[in-house]
Amino acid sequence: MKVPGVEISLATPVPAMPMPSHGRLSNSSKTPEQMELEYEANVAAERGDIMTPLPRDPRPQGMTFPGDAAAGVGMGNSSVGGGRNMQPEIVEAIRNLDAQALRLNNLTLEDRCQLTTQQENKPDDDTDYVVLRRPQKHHPFDRQCHSLYERRLYKGPKLHLWVGNGKKPSPSDDDDLKTFQRNLMDLKYPTVLPPNPQLKALLVFHKSDSICEVVTLACQRHQLDVTLVKSKEEALDTLQKSYATAQCYHLIIIDARSTKGLDAEHIARTIRHTHGHHLTTIIAVCKKSFFEKDDALIALLDAGVNRCIAETTNLAMCSVELKQILHSIIRPHNVMSTQQALYTALHRLKEVVLITDDLLRIQYANRATERLLNMRLDEIISKPLADIFVSDLSTISEQGKSIKEFDGILTVRRKNQEGIPMHVRVVPVACIGSAPTHLIFNFDIPGGGMDFIATLPQPKEAPRGSLHSVRRCSFDVRSIASDGLRRTSLAKLTSLPLEAPITKENCSADEARLIDKVLEFLKREGLYSPQMKEIRTDDPIATDLIGALLTGPSVYSSRRSSNDSIIRTGNSTRTAIVPAKMKANPIVMELLEESLSWDFDIFKLEEITDYHPLLYLGMEMFRRFDVFATLNIDENVCKAWLAVIEAHYHKSNTYHNSTHAADVMQATGAFITQLTNREMVMDRMDEATALIAAAAHDVDHPGRSSAFLSNSNNPLAILYNDLTVLENHHAAITFKLTLGDDKINIFKNLDKETYKSARSTIIDMILATEMTRHFEHLAKFVSVFGSEVEPRELVQSEEETSILMRRMLIKVADVSNPARPMQYCIEWARRIAEEYFMQTDEEKQRHLPIVMPMFDRATCSIPKSQIGFIEYIIQDMMHAWDSFIDMPQLITCMQINYSQWKKYDEQGVNTLADIMAKQPPVGNKPSNSK
Ligand SMILES: Nc1ncnc2c1ncn2[C@@H]1O[C@@H]2COP(=O)(O)O[C@H]2[C@H]1O
DSSP, X not given: OOBTTBOEEEXXXXXXXXXXXXXXXXXXXXXXXXHHHHHHHHHHHHHTSTTSOXXXXXXXXXXXXXXXXXXXXXXXXXGGOSSSOOOHHHHHHHHHHHHHHHHHTTOXXXXXXXXXXXXXXXXXXXXXXXEEEOOSTTOOHHHHHHHHHHHTXXXXXXXXXXXXXXXXXXXXXXXXXXXXXXXXXXXXXXXXXXXXXXXXXXXEOSSOOHHHHHHHHHHHHTTOEEEEEOSHHHHHHHHHHHHHTTOOOSEEEEEOSOTXXXXXXXXXXXXXXXXXXXXXXXXXXXXXXGGGSSHHHHHHHHTXXXXXXXXXXXXXXXXXXXXXXXXXXXXXXXHHHHHHHHHHHHHHOSSEEXXXXXXXXXXXXXXXXXXXXXXXXXXXXXXXXXXXBSSOOHHHHHHHHHOSOEEEEEEEEOTTSOEEEEEEEEEEEXXXXXXXXXXXXXXXXXXXXXXXXXXXXXXXXXXXXXXXXXXXXXXXGGGTXXXXXXXXOOHHHHTSOOOOXXXXXXXXXXXXXHHHHXXXXXXXXXXXXXXOOOOOOSOHHHHHHHHHHHXXXXXXXXXXXXXXXXXXXXXXXXXXXXXXXGGGOHHHHHHHTTTTXXXXXXXXXXXXXXXXXXXXXXXXXXXXXXXXXXXXXXXXXXXXXXXXXXXXXXXXXXXXXXXXXXXXXXXXXXXXXXXXXXXXXXXXXXXXXXXXXXXXXXTTOOSSOHHHHHXXXXXXXXXXXXXXXXXXXXXXXXXXXXXXXXXXXXXXXXXXXXXXXXXXXXXXXXXHTOGGGHXXXXXXXXXXXXXXSOHHHHSSOHHHHHHHHHHHHHHHHHTOGGGSOHHHHHHHHHXXXXXXXXXXXXXXXXXXXXXXXXXXXXXXXXXXXXXXXXXXXXXXXXXXXXXXXXXXXXXXXXXXXXXXXXXXHHHTOOSHHHHHHTSOOBTBOOSSOO
């Protein structure tokens, strides 16, 4: 089978070729050619998965094996036999080149050319040549070579590559050959390559003029698949579609010559913020005059453009420029993304892999290492290797300098445990130069059986992040759990005849008494439930508010009426309309660029999205935190989910509407970012569940409190027995809506276990927003993270610390409004007061118990209510959270707002009308941010 124009020839006679270890081609009845075709098919099939290593023959190098030659397994046809033996790796590498070259030429297996021996081209006896015949005039010579270079398949000092016309290489070709000499050693440690798809370029040019034409031609010359669009909207639309089908553009070239037709800076910035495009190469074509001063170019580069190139009508110049970009930007980007994938794979490997630097300090450890050592990553990284071994390591360190590998038994020290003898293999590798810069350790128990690690006692969840490393705050737990606090105890529980292993065995009567006392403590329910601070305020408004927020429903249960409910129950699905303009609203996109900053203007978003802030902000957060990938779900499902959740927030509520949900989600995003900055990394699933919980935490809120629902015999209060009524409802309806419609089921691609854990996290976070347990959550958080003792010592598992942290995160986000820039803080205070007033109005009208009598629109002092709210609920919590997360602007804003409320109070500015009269319109930038 010959392909016109392409021939791949071997300049050296090739002996029998060993097959891949899976030995799928051992059928001796096949012709060598059939076998080769099949071989290629296998190789190609295996290459389908980028992480699958190339097939390697595990047998010793430089040998042929009985049966190979007899079976006709050879590099070429039977005429190839004889001559000097080649190393099997080289032979196999050449086979891979064959496949690679074919792929680069877009040839199918059917078109595969026959390998022939070309003895006459062999320039000398010591050199093996692979001659690739140049099939056409503009054959991508360099592309093949570079691909070979990347694959590092040809490294032997004796093996030269030449891509040409099949004739004996000329002296200049010989120079090229030398460039591609490779060290045979590298064959042993092949580089895993990035995927090698057809490169795609998106050209964004306002009009098809001569410059656009030259850029298009240059792209085509380099075999790029070109798409031309004329506007930003078209560009974003194309990118979005390409992202959904995993056919991403590698290169985007934007016409930046004039801002009239296109705003290149804005386009670049938007693309950079679009999910999946952080490694896309963006090039701006600029006027030559731009290069005379730097401001315009720097603005473009700051917006995310990788390189600015000058407009030209000269095809050669443009082509060279493009080539440089392909080599210096696109390829490294490709490699980087592959490395990331490799890291992920390595991290999840069952085998224990640990990497040290040349001074034997641990640089990397995968999850299995954490399990083996029973330590968290942050306890392992940077440690001297000697700390985790009982054995003397002098053999390794001495060998690391001079000898290549170590293979032997060493005893590993598990945290808090005896040593475990392990079979350790050490491979030195060099990042720079040839002396080892790193050592890779691979552990095994003597005799194999890696499942052994799974049998070791483990922390409940794979440890991650470094929660324990939070700044210790000087928080005084007693300020919360003071004498005035009530503890609930269940007499029944304490009287149960509970016995535990620690009880009275081997101890004196005194010790037994002490243990009894401790047990009595521990058996109490609500160990951390200080529940309510004594409200030492003369202010009845604060007393009213705090009392209503922190007290359960029983207080008001005596005066129930049986009036109807205000909440729809049953199948109340609301039609969610995704705004048509969502994709391409530049004003919204511009605002969302600031979506992680603490002074983000949520009210402006509410206005410009026509009261769909949750949909827009939600999508932005999901994009920024990779939620689509984490849930393995299409963006459109998330979009539909957000739209449905938003539709189930009541627009008629002044406070508990979707703007509040978006605000809490925004704060959550800001906190996650700050946690990451502080290296207290949440894993991707924790981030996703936190954002989902934030978005849904008040869904279907009726604008009335739980106490109101209980007092009015609302069906929800009946359903939930007056306990955590609203929060239970928010959590339940979130899952009811999500699971009830496949089109919005963002969890549908999660496996059972992951879904179970995500559901539990989301429910726990939503329930944590209930204010009656405010002090309980705060006290627990402070006692664990504010203690001098390691959190690990205070809680049962890493998971428990993580739960405490997530609860506090959503709680702070939920009531962060008094710590927002003043203008927003005042607007939120207006909204919540208005909602309280409406509740009071309804309670009066329906003759229900009045939950907060002081919240009467005729008499209420807003400043007083806010002063009380900050003093009793917000202040301690913000300080605790700031100590943990280090966001001083929370405290600064809170203090400024507090002073302002005090001022209004002193001035007698009390009513909503008075306060609002003093405010600039919302949507203007606040003055006290940052
Ligand atoms: N600025 C504020 N002033 C008074 N109460 C508030 C303020 N912000 C939030 N809250 C209350 O705190 C509660 C937190 O949980 P919810 O969102 O269910 O309902 C919230 C309000 O009742």
